[in-house]
Amino acid sequence: MVRVTIRDVAKVLNLSVSTVSRALNDKEDVDERTRIRVKTMAREMGYTPNLMAKALKGKTLGLLGVVIDDNANPFYAEVVKGMEREAKRHGFHLLLVNTAADYSEQVFAIDFLQNKGVDGILVAPVKDTIPNEMDPIKVPFVIVGRHFENSTFTEVYNDEVLGGYLATKHLLDSGRRKIVTIQPEMDIFPTRGRTEGYRKALREFSNGLLDESLELKSSPEEAGLILKRYVDSEGKVDAVFAYNDMYALEAIASLKTSGFKVPEDVAVIGYDDIPYAVYVSPALTSVALDKDWLGRTAVELLIKMISGKVLKKKKYIQKPVLRVRDSG
């Protein structure tokens, strides 16, 4: 296919490229009839602007880089979906990169994306403790689902402490006393926050004495195993507050095969409220997040930043809600 350029259109119409350019871009100072003529002819000839050329002239390409752990994780999948929809509304597109929670992958991704000429970046950082890990980002960016202490970054995240608190409080209120929490090794905002909320509820319940904090670390795949090992050796656990629904599902499966009844013997609460939480049995009680909101808001803010707007508010925090079902 031969590309139709602005020059071709100009030639046919006996106009200059500049006039055609102005007409196409709805600039002032161009005769209305000329504009019509140009636009009609352009359409007729199948003219499409060359975005590279525009970009070279300092215009935006309309690309947003997305750096996340794993797009197949149902939590991120929903977030990305929200991002995508919002981006589309503004004529932007998403450039997706999975990091598998690997820091060097993230560094590489950020570098790469900028080379591709993205106008901005949406990132759920692998580490969120050292703010200057964001230094290599030279374009506007928004942090998604993470929070850097004392940073000036634009961030969209969840009140994880509240989530952890809500779950643990509910367990406590329904009579559970030996509540174990199982979280990933990673020291990221969500793990810190959820654990903190868990401790807070415990502390509150015991009048300041945090005497029964049972904290396990595990990968999602091993959650069941680690939990089983703990129960076998320590015994007496009557509730589990899992990092997320995947952990919770693993926990339930493991407890069941160990002969425990869920929730009779052991209650289990998850986090994220993925769509499948409804179908498992017992139906999963989970801390629910509006994932679409997370993605949508992040993109909305990023696009504002790209278009040069200065945001007065930098932190956008969502309050999670406990969705009580049968597992706890």
Add this chain to the structure above:
Amino acid sequence: MVRVTIRDVAKVLNLSVSTVSRALNDKEDVDERTRIRVKTMAREMGYTPNLMAKALKGKTLGLLGVVIDDNANPFYAEVVKGMEREAKRHGFHLLLVNTAADYSEQVFAIDFLQNKGVDGILVAPVKDTIPNEMDPIKVPFVIVGRHFENSTFTEVYNDEVLGGYLATKHLLDSGRRKIVTIQPEMDIFPTRGRTEGYRKALREFSNGLLDESLELKSSPEEAGLILKRYVDSEGKVDAVFAYNDMYALEAIASLKTSGFKVPEDVAVIGYDDIPYAVYVSPALTSVALDKDWLGRTAVELLIKMISGKVLKKKKYIQKPVLRVRDSG
């Protein structure tokens, strides 16, 4: 940040831009020591090539467009993940667009992606009956998970007939006789194929007489409702072959609330074998697909096409496998 260009490097080194360009791109005809000098200085000055400018000169941008129904669908999520990994291996990036199975969205997406300068497109078409719906694609493309009859497109897909056959045969073999299948309205390769496989198994079993083909149409959300309505009015169903695992989960939920035991009263088999199939109860029997392979292979082929290779083989077909668990 001020962008460092090839010209800046040239000036500092007292060389011409052309020499610097050649040195950087490892072309012939440039003194080895000059090359070293240039590369060192370029790194030192923090030079990064402007991809737009390269693209304008007809070079590739390294972008692959992905057009699918919904990235949050666990099936596509896994496929996209496979694509992403393979693309990364080759230095490519993914531009994601969801169509929500809407044809006009697809048309728009394809147009848009090409404007963004993608080097190729991976598409799971919304309709796969009219080959010339692909006409607007002017770049290399690969069809994913769909198959156009008699087309010359490069396609990576599954043997859906076999999948439907396997599931139905298994149901028949385990003594089920009133097997209903529930499929989406859409006339796409997977629905056609799975239904055909279902009919084939029935026909085979009844010695050529396809006397008990019970075919229901439904959206995923309404699958439970539609099924219930059918069972209530027609009664006597002892097995369900669902379009995919979402349909199967809805079916199971609906059957359970109607007082049926799964699988004792009614067996249910799904399709896709999503990760959550293991956790529901009863654990879902499902037709399993290697989603990663699908994504990986599609990208591999697309990149070959982009680099000008001519593929002798155009159709890449995967044989599904029945993963028998508890539901059927």
Add this chain to the structure above:
DNA sequence: TTGAAAGCGTTACCAC
């Protein structure tokens, strides 16, 4: 209201 020309950063052709 329109046109000519410069320039964005890069590559490639052609001299030297």
Add this chain to the structure above:
DNA sequence: GTGGTAACGCTTTCAA
């Protein structure tokens, strides 16, 4: 081996 220059397609002064 190296340098000058045109060209990729577009936008944007500056004149006319």
